[in-house]
Amino acid sequence: MDELPVLPTYAFTSDWRGLLSVLLLIGLPLLVGLFTRPSTSARIKALALIVLAVFKGFIEAWLLAIDTGLDFAVWPAVMNSLITLIVAIALHFGVWRPTGAAAATQNTLVKDSAPVIRE
Numbered sequence: 001m002d003e004l005p006v007l008p009t010y011a012f013t014s015d016w017r018g019l020l021s022v023l024l025l026i027g028l029p030l031l032v033g034l035f036t037r038p039s040t041s042a043r044i045k046a047l048a049l050i051v052l053a054v055f056k057g058f059i060e061a062w063l064l065a066i067d068t069g070l071d072f073a074v075w076p077a078v079m080n081s082l083i084t085l086i087v088a089i090a091l092h093f094g095v096w097r098p099t100g101a102a103a104a105t106q107n108t109l110v111k112d113s114a115p116v117i118r119e
Helices: 016-034 042-068 074-099 101-106
Strands: none
Touching: 016 042, 016 074, 016 101, 042 074, 074 101
8 A cells, every 4th residue: 555645834933933934924914914004995905914924934943944954945835824814814714803903003102194084
């Protein structure tokens, strides 16, 4: 019988680095909200979330390569970035938007000069 192929896994460790990674993942949508105005288009916000997810994924893969002494691998970094983006989008629409946290963070640091009315 042939062996099953090894599937890629999300690089999570149960130490402080893994916890920090999860906390950053949970906070990415809120981080985008802190630095964008309520009137900023959804495309710009999505682009900011993509950039943050890719940055987080590649930094984590780079640090993992340094920590383990292995060569940096691009494919796991891309997979990590994709998983981060998907989970961050799900958190935004599933948790932060319905609870009002997304709107609250957008009115914190960078504000519009005039109130924005949304329907």
